[in-house]
Each structure stands twice: as C-alpha cells, then as structure tokens.
Amino acid sequence: MAAIAMPKPSQETLRKRSKIVADLQKIVRGEGVICDEIEMRPYETDALTAYRQLPLVVVLPETVDQVSRVLKYCYDNDVKVVPRGAGTSLSGGALPLEDGVLLSMMKFNRILEIDLENRAVVTQPGVTNLGITTAVQQDGFYYAPDPSSQIACSIGGNIAENSGGVHSLKYGLTTNNLLGLEIVLITGEVIRLGGKHLDSEAYDLLALLTGSEGLLAIVTEVTVRVLQKPETARAALIGFPSSEEAGKCVAEIIGAGIIPGGMELMDKLAIDAAEDFVHAGYPLDVDALMIVELDGPEAEVDDLLKRVSAIAEKNGSSYLHVSQSEEERNTFWAGRKAAFPAVGRISPDYLCMDGTIPRAALPQVLQEMQELSEKHGLRVANVFHAGDGNLHPLILYDANIPGELAAAEAFGADILRLCVKVGGVLTGEHGVGIEKRDLMPEMYSEDDLKQQQRVKCAFDEKQLLNPGKMFPVLHRCAELGFMHVHQGQLPFPDIPRF
Amino acid sequence: MGEGFHPTTAEELEAVVKWAAAERTPLEVIGSGSKRNWGRAVQSAHTLRVDGIAGVIDYEPAELVLTVKAGTSLTDVQTLLKEHNQELPFEPADLSAVLGVPVQAGTIGGVLATNLSGPRRLKAGAARDHVLGLEAVSGRGEIFKAGGRVVKNVTGYDLSRGFCSSWGTLAVATSFSIKVLPRAAKECTFVLLGLTSQEASSAMSEAMGSSAEVSSAAHLPKGFCPLSQEHSITLLRLEGIPVSIEYRLDKLRSILKRFPSQELIEGQASRKTWGDLRDLIPFAGSDKPLWKLSVSPTAGQQVIAELEKRFAIRWMMDWAGGLVWVEMEGEGPHDVPLRRIITENGGGHATLLRGSVELRASVDVFQPQAETLMGLSKRLKAQFDPHGILNPGRMYAGI
Ligand SMILES: Cc1cc2nc3c(=O)[nH]c(=O)nc-3n(C[C@H](O)[C@H](O)[C@H](O)COP(=O)(O)OP(=O)(O)OC[C@H]3O[C@@H](n4cnc5c(N)ncnc54)[C@H](O)[C@@H]3O)c2cc1C
Ligand SMILES: Cc1cc2nc3c(=O)[nH]c(=O)nc-3n(C[C@H](O)[C@H](O)[C@H](O)COP(=O)(O)OP(=O)(O)OC[C@H]3O[C@@H](n4cnc5c(N)ncnc54)[C@H](O)[C@@H]3O)c2cc1C
Numbered sequence: 001m002a003a004i005a006m007p008k009p010s011q012e013t014l015r016k017r018s019k020i021v022a023d024l025q026k027i028v029r030g031e032g033v034i035c036d037e038i039e040m041r042p043y044e045t046d047a048l049t050a051y052r053q054l055p056l057v058v059v060l061p062e063t064v065d066q067v068s069r070v071l072k073y074c075y076d077n078d079v080k081v082v083p084r085g086a087g088t089s090l091s092g093g094a095l096p097l098e099d100g101v102l103l104s105m106m107k108f109n110r111i112l113e114i115d116l117e118n119r120a121v122v123t124q125p126g127v128t129n130l131g132i133t134t135a136v137q138q139d140g141f142y143y144a145p146d147p148s149s150q151i152a153c154s155i156g157g158n159i160a161e162n163s164g165g166v167h168s169l170k171y172g173l174t175t176n177n178l179l180g181l182e183i184v185l186i187t188g189e190v191i192r193l194g195g196k197h198l199d200s201e202a203y204d205l206l207a208l209l210t211g212s213e214g215l216l217a218i219v220t221e222v223t224v225r226v227l228q229k230p231e232t233a234r235a236a237l238i239g240f241p242s243s244e245e246a247g248k249c250v251a252e253i254i255g256a257g258i259i260p261g262g263m264e265l266m267d268k269l270a271i272d273a274a275e276d277f278v279h280a281g282y283p284l285d286v287d288a289l290m291i292v293e294l295d296g297p298e299a300e301v302d303d304l305l306k307r308v309s310a311i312a313e314k315n316g317s318s319y320l321h322v323s324q325s326e327e328e329r330n331t332f333w334a335g336r337k338a339a340f341p342a343v344g345r346i347s348p349d350y351l352c353m354d355g356t357i358p359r360a361a362l363p364q365v366l367q368e369m370q371e372l373s374e375k376h377g378l379r380v381a382n383v384f385h386a387g388d389g390n391l392h393p394l395i396l397y398d399a400n401i402p403g404e405l406a407a408a409e410a411f412g413a414d415i416l417r418l419c420v421k422v423g424g425v426l427t428g429e430h431g432v433g434i435e436k437r438d439l440m441p442e443m444y445s446e447d448d449l450k451q452q453q454r455v456k457c458a459f460d461e462k463q464l465l466n467p468g469k470m471f472p473v474l475h476r477c478a479e480l481g482f483m484h485v486h487q488g489q490l491p492f493p494d495i496p497r498f
Numbered sequence: 499m500g501e502g503f504h505p506t507t508a509e510e511l512e513a514v515v516k517w518a519a520a521e522r523t524p525l526e527v528i529g530s531g532s533k534r535n536w537g538r539a540v541q542s543a544h545t546l547r548v549d550g551i552a553g554v555i556d557y558e559p560a561e562l563v564l565t566v567k568a569g570t571s572l573t574d575v576q577t578l579l580k581e582h583n584q585e586l587p588f589e590p591a592d593l594s595a596v597l598g599v600p601v602q603a604g605t606i607g608g609v610l611a612t613n614l615s616g617p618r619r620l621k622a623g624a625a626r627d628h629v630l631g632l633e634a635v636s637g638r639g640e641i642f643k644a645g646g647r648v649v650k651n652v653t654g655y656d657l658s659r660g661f662c663s664s665w666g667t668l669a670v671a672t673s674f675s676i677k678v679l680p681r682a683a684k685e686c687t688f689v690l691l692g693l694t695s696q697e698a699s700s701a702m703s704e705a706m707g708s709s710a711e712v713s714s715a716a717h718l719p720k721g722f723c724p725l726s727q728e729h730s731i732t733l734l735r736l737e738g739i740p741v742s743i744e745y746r747l748d749k750l751r752s753i754l755k756r757f758p759s760q761e762l763i764e765g766q767a768s769r770k771t772w773g774d775l776r777d778l779i780p781f782a783g784s785d786k787p788l789w790k791l792s793v794s795p796t797a798g799q800q801v802i803a804e805l806e807k808r809f810a811i812r813w814m815m816d817w818a819g820g821l822v823w824v825e826m827e828g829e830g831p832h833d834v835p836l837r838r839i840i841t842e843n844g845g846g847h848a849t850l851l852r853g854s855v856e857l858r859a860s861v862d863v864f865q866p867q868a869e870t871l872m873g874l875s876k877r878l879k880a881q882f883d884p885h886g887i888l889n890p891g892r893m894y895a896g897i
Contacts, residue, residue, distance in 0.1 A: 116707060117795075172627065175659065185870075190870070191870050193871075197847070198619065198820055201792075202867060203663065204626055204660050211655065211656050229709065254560060297709070299742060299744075303741055356649070357648065358648060360560065423647055423648075424648055425646045443653060445642075447640050451882070455657070455660075457877075457881055459874070470654065481884065
C-alpha cells in the first residue's frame with residue numbers, strides 16, 4: 001500500500017459498528033445496507049486503484065428522505081461519511097474510510113424532467129453523464145461536458161469533480177452548464193439552489209459546490225442546461241515531426257481567435273498505443289498528433305478548417321487528413337477516447353496525471369517532462385486537452401517491481417510541481433482527492449488553504465463529510481475561527497484618504 | 499466623522515481591513531461607487547474605496563486570459579481588450595443612466611462582485627463563468643488567493659466564482675484573472691414585428707433550441723421605446739463570421755416563417771440596439787421602482803401577464819424570456835405579490851434595482867431565502883467576515 005496517510009479511524013465508531021449497521025438498517029431497509037466483507041469489496045477503491053480500503057458499511061439510499069435521515073444519524077453519532085457515485089474518480093475522491101459510511105448514490109438513477117423549451121434537464125445524481133445526452137438526443141440535443149468516462153461516471157460525481165471533456169474548450173465545464181441543485185447537508189437539512197432560471201439569488205453556492213469533491217454536501221438532484229447539437233462537426237488529424245511544433249500550433253490557433261469544438265494532442269507513445277489498440281488510422285511516422293474538431297454550420301466549418309490547416313502548415317505539420325464522414329470522425333475520436341486503456345495494454349500499470357498549464361508553456365513543459373522521465377527512469381505517454389492546456393501525462397510503471405509505484409508517484413509530483421512553476425495548477429479536472437492532497441501547499445499558502453477550509457466549516461462544522469481528502473492538514477473549525485487581534489489606534493497615517 | 503480610505507496596494511488594503519476587524523468597525527466597500535444606489539443601504543462609519551488599486555498585471559492575448567487589479571476601471575479594461583480585438587464576453591452593463599448617477603466609470607471589481615452580465619449572458623455565460631482566479635482580503639484582514647490563470651482548474655473550492663455576486667460582503671478583491679474571448683467578426687439582429695408576448699416567448703424558445711446559435715434574444719412590447727413605437731419587436735442576435743451568419747439567418751427565417759413580418763438590423767445599428775438594452779436605456783430618466791426578475795425562460799411572459807392584471811407596469815424581456823425588467827407605477831411596495839407570482843410560475847428571484855431610499859429600506863431588495871439556506875449563507879459570511887465588518891446589511895440583515 002502506498003504512502004498517503006488517512007485520518008486515524010475512531011476506535012469508538014469501529015467498536016459500535018454493529019449498532020451503527022443495525023440503526024442504518026432501520027432507515028434504509030432490505031438490500032440498501034451492505035455490511036458483508038465480500039459484498040463490500042467492489043466499493044473498496046475507485047479508479048485510483050493503488051489505494052484500497054473497506055468501508056465501515058455501504059449504504060444505498062433511494063429517497064431524499066433516507067439520505068437526510070442517514071446523514072442526520074451520522075451527524076448525531078459523529079460517524080464519517082464518504083459519498084460515492086460510479087467510482088471512476090482518478091484522484092481517490094471516493095476512497096472509503098475504515099470508520100466511515102460509504103454512501104452510494106447510484107440508486108438515484110432516474111431522469112426527472114426533460115424540458116426542451118427551457119433547454120433544461122432535471123435528473124437524479126446517479127444517472128450517467130451519457131444518460132442525459134441519450135435522453136434528449138432524439139430531439140437533437142446533448143449535454144456538453146463529455147468526460148472520456150461518460151458511459152460510466154455519474155452526473156453527481158461530475159458535479160463533485162467539476163468534470164470536463166474534449167468539448168469543454170468551447171462549451172465549458174460542469175460548472176458552466178449547471179442550473180440548479182438539491183443538496184442535503186450533514187445535519188440532514190435539505191436545500192434547493194437555482195432552478196431553470198439563471199444566476200443565483202444570493203451567494204453563488206452552486207459555484208462552491210461544483211468541484212467540492214463530496215466535502216460540503218450530498219447532491220440529490222441536478223438541473224443542467226442541454227444544447228442543440230451543432231449541425232456539422234468535422235475533425236482533422238494533423239501530424240507534426242515534434243511536440244514543440246504541435247504546441248506552437250495550438251497556441252496560434254487560439255491566438256487567431258478560433259475556438260474549436262475540441263483540440264487534443266497525443267505524443268508518439270500514446271499514438272502508437274492507441275493505433276495498435278483501436279486502428280483509428282493514425283499516422284505512425286509523426287511525433288505528435290493533433291485532433292482538431294470544428295463544429296457549426298457547414299460553411300463556417302469549411303472556412304475554419306481552411307484557416308486551421310494554414311496555421312498547421314505554417315508550423316511545420318507533416319500530415320493532414322480531414323474526416324470525410326461521421327463514421328470517420330468517430331473513429332478519430334475512438335482512438336483518443338481509448339488512449340488510457342490503450343496505454344494500459346503496453347504497461348502493467350500507469351498513473352494518470354492531470355495538471356493544467358498556460359498554453360504558451362506547452363513546449364517547455366514537454367521538454368522538461370522528458371528530462372524528468374530520464375531522471376526517474378520511467379516512461380511517460382502524453383495525452384492532453386491541448387486547447388485548454390490540460391495535460392494528462394500517463395506514467396508507466398509495474399506495481400510488482402518493488403519501489404516502482406513510489407518512483408511513479410515521485411515522478412508525478414515532479415510533473416505537477418512543474419505545472420505550478422510555469423503558472424499552472426495541480427489539477428484541471430480530476431480533482432485533488434487524496435492523490436494531490438499533500439501537494440496543495442505547492443500552489444497555496446497556509447492562509448489560502450485555511451480560508452478554503454473555513455468554507456467547509458460553514459457546511460460541515462464537525463468535518464464528517466469525506467475527511468482526509470483535498471486538505472493536507474485537518475484543522476478543527478474552532479481553531480480556524482481563531483483570530484489574532486491587534487487592537488489599537490489607526491496604525492497607518494500614510495494610507496491615502498479620499 | 500468617518501474615514502475614507504483609498505489604498506493603492508493590496509498590503510495597504512489589508513492593513514485597513516485588519517484594523518477595522520480589530521476595532522469591529524464596519525466598512526462600506528466601494529469600487530468607484532457607481533452602484534451605491536443598488537442594493538440595500540449600508541450602515542457604516544468608514545468607507546473603503548478600491549479604485550486606487552488599479553492596473554493590468556498580465557495580459558497575453560493568445561492565452562485569452564487577463565490578470566488585472568480589482569480597482570481597474572471597466573473602461574480601461576474594455577479599451578485594452580478592444581485594441582487586441584477581444585472583449586469581456588458577458589458584456590457588463592453601464593447602469594449610470596438608469597440609476598441616475600453621474601458618469602464615472604465603474605471598476606472590474608464592482609462588476610464581478612455583483613455578477614453583472616448583459617444580453618449575451620444567454621449564450622456566453624455570466625460574469626462569474628469567466629473568472630479564473632482571485633486575490634482578496636477577507637473580513638478577517640487576511641490576504642488569500644484562489645483559482646489560477648488557466649481555464650481548467652479544480653484545485654480546491656472555487657472561491658473565485660463564489661466571490662461573484664457576494665457584493666463585497668465576504669472579502670475585498672484586489673485582483674482577478676479573467677477569461678476573455680475574441681470579438682465576433684460581424685453581428686446582426688433578426689427582428690420579428692408585432693408578436694404577442696406569448697408568441698414571442700415561443701419564437702425565442704424555438705430559436706434558442708435550434709442550431710442557429712442565437713447569442714441574445716429579447717422582446718419589447720409595443721410603445722415601450724422608440725424602437726417598438728409601432729409594433730412590438732422580438733430581437734434575435736447572431737454573431738460570427740459572415741458566411742455563418744448568412745446561413746443561420748436563413749435558418750431563423752425558415753423556422754419562424756409563420757411570423758411573416760420580419761426585418762434585419764445590421765452592423766453598428768445592431769450593436770447599438772443591444773448596447774441600449776444592456777444599459778437599460780429605455781428605463782432611464784425615471785425614478786420609478788425597477789425590478790429585475792430571473793425566471794425560467796418560458797415563464798417570463800406568464801409572469802408579465804399576471805403582473806399586468808394587477809399593476810400598471812412597463813417591462814421588457816431579455817435572455818429569451820428568462821430576464822424580465824419591470825418598472826412599477828406607484829411606490830408600492832410590490833415585493834410580496836411580485837415574488838408570489840414568480841413562485842407560482844416555476845420559481846426564480848426578484849431584485850430591486852432602482853428605488854427610493856425609503857423603498858429600499860422597507861422591502862427585501864434581494865430575494866428572501868428559505869430559512870435553511872439563510873442559515874448557511876450566514877455561516878458562510880461568518881467564516882469570511884466573523885465580525886461583520888464588510889458591507890454589513892448590504893444584501894440581507896445579518897449579511
Ligand atoms: C478511463 C477514465 C477516463 C476519465 N476521463 C475523464 C475526463 O475526460 N474528464 C474528467 O473530468 N474526468 C475523467 N475521469 C474521472 C472521473 O470519471 C470523473 O471525475 C467523474 O466525474 C467521477 O464520477 P463518478 O460518478 O465516478 O464519481 P466517484 O468516483 O464515485 O466520486 C467522485 C467524487 O464525487 C463525490 N460524489 C459522488 N457522487 C456524489 C453526490 N451525489 N454528492 C456528493 N458527492 C458525490 C465522491 O465523494 C468523490 O469525492 C476519467 C476516469 C476514468 C476512469
Ligand atoms: C459612468 C459609468 C460608465 C460605465 N461604463 C460601462 C461600460 O462602458 N460598459 C459596461 O459594461 N459597464 C459600464 N458601467 C457599469 C459599471 O461598471 C458597473 O455598474 C460596475 O459594476 C460598478 O462598479 P463600481 O466599481 O462603481 O461598483 P460599486 O457601485 O462601487 O460597487 C458595487 C458592489 O460591488 C462591491 N465591490 C466593488 N468593488 C469591490 C471589490 N474590489 N471587492 C469586493 N467588492 C467590491 C461593492 O461593495 C458593492 O456592493 C459603467 C458605469 C458607470 C457609472
């Protein structure tokens with residue numbers, strides 16, 4: 001087991017386990033409470049599989065009332081709660097705690113209302129991301145944020161992680177497509193925010209909840225914006241002799257005022273792995289491959305494709321092929337969307353990183369990453385949302401070789417430090433979870449982190465919801481509320497007055 | 499006599515807030531004060547003015563990101579962006595005419611603290627959607643930062659967006675990183691004449707639900723302003739490259755062919771039309787109470803119909819019906835029936851934009867919150883500003 005420490009379990013909670021289970025069974029009857037070790041196994045990890053932990057008990061509520069009562073029970077009895085959607089988090093956000101209830105929201109699996117006149121869908125949080133699009137596509141609509149995991153991941157998990165996808169470059173992340181939420185606080189209180197109207201009426205709690213990684217509240221209902229599908233979408237595969245030229249091309253396309261529907265890059269290792277796996281027709285004699293998708297009316301797409309091709313040529317592209325059919329376009333994307341599993345085939349294990357950098361720093365970061373790769377003696381494949389500077393370096397390692405996981409983690413940490421150094425951030429869309437928790441001080445000062453934790457105190461003063469995630473040091477709320485006070489006269493005669 | 503602080507650096511600002519926190523003495527936070535007439539009046543001894551902390555920190559047009567100090571004037575920001583053929587996509591309004599305040603440019607901090615967005619909010623998103631990073635001083639007198647300078651970032655809670663629409667009650671911002679976009683090559687407005695508000699509502703809904711990529715949609719009733727003197731008008735704005743606009747225009751013509759009375763406003767005239775609606779020019783020159791209603795788009799016309807049964811009003815719909823501006827005849831107060839009508843029509847919120855000092859003191863200027871939500875808002879306020887020194891009472895009593 002790897003090195004990230006979780007909060008010490010409460011011995012009292014562990015001791016009272018059978019009573020807690022029995023009490024929870026009174027709230028959620030039948031199969032909604034799982035306490036058998038073998039049946040709990042599937043819940044012991046999310047997609048950060050290097051970390052595993054059996055929970056105290058798994059609870060699968062079906063109604064908001066049950067969620068509210070379970071939370072209130074845990075609040076009254078000081079029991080920790082870890083929310084879980086589909087368990088595809090790559091940062092360990094849904095990793096259970098030994099002394100915590102694992103609250104799975106996957107029985108909340110119904111779409112409640114489709115209101116195309118207002119371009120809104122109201123859904124329960126356990127519905128998959130793709131499930132929303134599926135529900136509205138016969139009318140030409142879709143839900144824009146499209147994580148590669150969209151067949152599996154839940155919309156509740158998307159809210160918790162502020163997930164994005166290939167199309168976020170033009171259409172935004174979860175936070176930009178969210179209209180309303182129903183949440184339950186740890187005290188059991190149910191609160192509704194927003195709706196089908198725009199903009200929050202007071203504090204923008206939707207903004208605080210989106211990306212809060214299950215630390216603030218349980219999401220029990222979601223209202224999202226759906227959009228009409230663009231009439232035409234065409235993708236171009238553009239190959240470059242080096243990543244540096246590809247990086248420059250990306251910056252220049254955006255700089256020219258073109259916002260493509262998607263703009264992705266893959267390096268040599270990723271291209272070869274994806275082509276071998278999916279046979280997407282990728283060129284194998286290039287060092288970097290860009291997929292650019294332009295969407296909109298046909299005339300606009302044609303015009304933009306011409307401009308993009310010209311920019312690519314100017315930046316030394318050695319290969320260009322534009323999709324001639326919907327089928328071909330989908331094949332281009334199939335390779336990209338399967339890039340993670342494809343890399344999984346060429347290495348026993350891999351770590352998927354997720355930093356974001358200013359686009360202009362792309363060539364520098366790729367160069368330094370190669371140097372780091374040599375230093376740590378591990379290979380790295382690069383797949384990224386180039387348009388918004390979001391990198392996904394995949395570090396290849398073998399967990400069966402002693403020390404390799406630790407080396408991979410150290411390499412990953414170095415990559416993220418590099419991202420911060422060039423003006424970027426630790427995570428673009430996968431969340432901090434446990435994975436990047438201890439790196440938070442690389443980006444934030446102690447005061448920054450304390451102010452974030454104070455937000456948590458407003459929602460969850462006892463810090464029972466998903467503790468051990470996101471913050472490297474757990475401060476008690478009372479301690480965070482303490483203020484150093486320097487009473488006295490106005491100490492700054494030299495500050496200008498008006 | 500209260501002090502009027504006018505710091506020029508974040509450190510000076512921090513010193514002022516630290517002092518106020520220690521003294522437990524409230525501060526009224528103003529950008530340049532252009533929206534003092536909006537919201538509840540603040541009871542405070544001292545004033546903290548932010549527009550001394552001004553200037554561009556970093557702007558690389560190719561990155562589409564601007565980092566700027568919070569007191570920078572909006573005009574300066576807009577001028578700079580325009581030089582590089584870029585803009586703030588959410589097109590904040592100039593409310594000086596409608597609020598009847600002297601011409602004096604607002605600050606970027608004031609725009610973001612109030613989440614002020616114009617007609618293009620419908621497609622481009624609100625002010626808050628474009629904020630990437632924030633540096634601010636909390637009511638504890640501590641500088642903190644959140645977010646960053648890149649578009650995709652989930653490192654920690656999104657305090658930058660959370661700051662927007664907090665009206666200076668949580669923290670005083672000292673700088674922001676903001677996402678900017680290229681200006682559209684061309685714009686034009688497709689106009690339908692003589693529609694009832696019900697017809698307009700469904701026309702706007704159909705247009706928004708099509709692939710015509712309409713970026714703003716408004717409806718002005720007959721007689722409301724010079725533009726709608728003869729007939730009601732329904733406006734659908736298209737922006738982009740010329741070939742694309744042509745195509746989408748044809749698309750709108752055919753989807754909406756059942757409304758044969760169609761016109762086109764092009765180029766500069768189209769820009770001016772949306773600029774005037776953004777700045778609420780048709781409501782300028784009056785001091786009657788003006789309310790901003792945010793409702794689900796199809797409910798806009800129902801809410802108007804209900805209001806017209808009971809009150810004499812002047813109104814217009816923006817955001818495809820989701821934003822309704824209503825000017826009430828008579829002093830009111832109208833807040834209770836107004837909000838009841840919203841609740842009965844799918845929910846939303848109402849904010850008093852313009853009103854006399856007495857009116858603003860006697861009604862809930864902002865939408866009252868359910869008790870549990872209010873409790874949460876108060877706890878949030880206390881975590882940023884435990885002594886309640888920043889703009890006390892600006893939004894709600896106790897906040
Ligand atoms: C192959 C693969 C590809 C991926 N590609 C992408 C991608 O392109 N873009 C991207 O952004 N992500 C991607 N991910 C990451 C992951 O799919 C997303 O983070 C997703 O949003 C997680 O959703 P989930 O339902 O699986 O949540 P889980 O993993 O179950 O939980 C994630 C977090 O959400 C919390 N949570 C879940 N449900 C709720 C709820 N109802 N209320 C409150 N908190 C809740 C949990 O506590 C946890 O902190 C990928 C993952 C994999 C395995
Ligand atoms: C003459 C004039 C010209 C204008 N021109 C344009 C224009 O060309 N285009 C356009 O779109 N808009 C324009 N505006 C609109 C104007 O920019 C907005 O009304 C703006 O939001 C007001 O900013 P302010 O600094 O005056 O805010 P104020 O009225 O001072 O403040 C509004 C609210 O924000 C809070 N606040 C202000 N700064 C901060 C901060 N740094 N941190 C925390 N809270 C803060 C205040 O406490 C208050 O609650 C113009 C306004 C005027 C008066």
